Amino acid sequence: MSDPAEAPATLLARAGGAVDEATGGILPALQPSTTFLRDPDNLYRRGFDYGRDASPVGRIVESLLGRLEGGAAALLFASGMAAATAIFRALPAGSHVVAPKVMYWGLRKWLLGEAAAGRLAVELVAMEDLDAVRGAVRPGRTRLVWAETPANPTWVVSDLAALAEIARAAGAKLAVDNTVPTPLLTRPLALGAHLVMHSATKYLNGHSDVLAGAVVAATEDELFARLRAIRHDEGAVLGAFEAWLLLRGLRTLAVRLRAQCGAAMHLAAALERHPAVERVLYPGLPTHKGHTLAARQMVGGFGGMLSIVVRGGAEAAIATAARVRLWTRATSLGGVESLIEHRASIEGPATPAPPGLLRLSVGLEDPADLLADLEVALAAATRG
Numbered sequence: 610m611s612d613p614a615e616a617p618a619t620l621l622a623r624a625g626g627a628v629d630e631a632t633g634g635i636l637p638a639l640q641p642s643t644t645f646l647r648d649p650d651n652l653y654r655r656g657f658d659y660g661r662d663a664s665p666v667g668r669i670v671e672s673l674l675g676r677l678e679g680g681a682a683a684l685l686f687a688s689g690m691a692a693a694t695a696i697f698r699a700l701p702a703g704s705h706v707v708a709p710k711v712m713y714w715g716l717r718k719w720l721l722g723e724a725a726a727g728r729l730a731v732e733l734v735a736m737e738d739l740d741a742v743r744g745a746v747r748p749g750r751t752r753l754v755w756a757e758t759p760a761n762p763t764w765v766v767s768d769l770a771a772l773a774e775i776a777r778a779a780g781a782k783l784a785v786d787n788t789v790p791t792p793l794l795t796r797p798l799a800l801g802a803h804l805v806m807h808s809a810t811k812y813l814n815g816h817s818d819v820l821a822g823a824v825v826a827a828t829e830d831e832l833f834a835r836l837r838a839i840r841h842d843e844g845a846v847l848g849a850f851e852a853w854l855l856l857r858g859l860r861t862l863a864v865r866l867r868a869q870c871g872a873a874m875h876l877a878a879a880l881e882r883h884p885a886v887e888r889v890l891y892p893g894l895p896t897h898k899g900h901t902l903a904a905r906q907m908v909g910g911f912g913g914m915l916s917i918v919v920r921g922g923a924e925a926a927i928a929t930a931a932r933v934r935l936w937t938r939a940t941s942l943g944g945v946e947s948l949i950e951h952r953a954s955i956e957g958p959a960t961p962a963p964p965g966l967l968r969l970s971v972g973l974e975d976p977a978d979l980l981a982d983l984e985v986a987l988a989a990a991t992r993g
């Protein structure tokens with residue numbers, strides 16, 4: 610459905626070509642109405658009836674995300690978690706699903722809760738180990754394989770084309786959390802995935818001022834119809850204003866992400882040489898376990914996220930985060946401001962993060978300033 614003449618950066622900069630037909634405004638209008646006029650003959654020819662079903666600017670964003678991911682259809686949700694949980698809840702009750710051991714912790718926690726309540730049969734595997742995944746899927750019983758790559762917070766890389774093949778052979782579908790690479794760096798549907806999910810709160814919006822989620826589907830099938838029904842009936846829709854802000858954020862995604870990838874690579878290489886750093890976890894580094902696969906699977910960069918493991922464990926890591934002046938101590942990722950976070954503190958004892966791990970979300974500040982700030986904090990914190 611995408612115009613071959615339009616590269617992602619072009620689509621994004623021009624918001625997919627949307628303008629306000631009524632006024633000639635070069636941007637789509639923000640239409641906040643929750644209800645829409647019915648035609649005298651009782652039809653809704655303009656395609657909108659009620660705000661829980663769809664909003665005009667939301668449709669524009671959905672169409673843009675569908676084109677970027679190369680999908681047939683897309684749905685916006687009120688948050689990334691609303692999008693992800695809708696996918697699992699669209700499966701028949703009691704479905705067997707395979708998910709990664711290393712993944713966005715909030716979703717892993719929710720999945721384990723569903724399993725404890727008997728609503729899903731959940732198996733967590735090392736998704737980068739294809740033999741482990743082959744051993745975990747149950748042909749005819751597994752409905753969904755969930756993947757995230759590079760995965761929070763150690764940035765382990767999994768092979769989406771191979772996972773799609775394993776899922777298909779077992780009669781299951783592959784769904785991918787594509788929040789971190791975005792469709793600019795990885796296009797899971799082209800690699801055989803059936804669904805892509807986004808926390809649009811992160812890179813897609815990019816300014817830490819909108820909570821939003823999305824699902825893009827390879828085909829507009831029965832599963833997609835159930836997702837649409839869940840959103841409509843349960844109401845986890847994205848407000849019109851948030852959709853409008855998200856569209857504004859998306860216009861600069863390509864240039865933001867290019868700068869963030871470059872800065873993350875620069876920081877990763879420099880921090881790897883820092884005496885207070887035990888390990889740098891970044892798929893762009895040749896020392897990273899998933900580097901070769903990431904180089905093949907990711908296009909145009911390795912993303913703006915990396916983690917460092919500080920020598921001296923949790924205490925030294927927390928002391929480092931306490932000493933930065935420029936980096937912001939906060940959770941989340943993908944915004945224009947750089948964030949630093951001691952991951953085990955938020956994830957709790959079930960975290961796969963080593964105690965000394967600090968997760969870094971690289972923003973748009975000058976990379977030299979970011980590096981200098983961290984180097985000073987690391988040196989001071991680990992000197993004791």
Ligand SMILES: *Cc1c(COP(=O)(O)O)cnc(C)c1O
Nearest residue numbers: 688689690713786788808810821
């Ligand atoms: C933040 C995040 C989510 C959850 O999205 P929300 O918008 O916070 O609900 C899911 N997956 C990943 C990778 C995330 O970073």
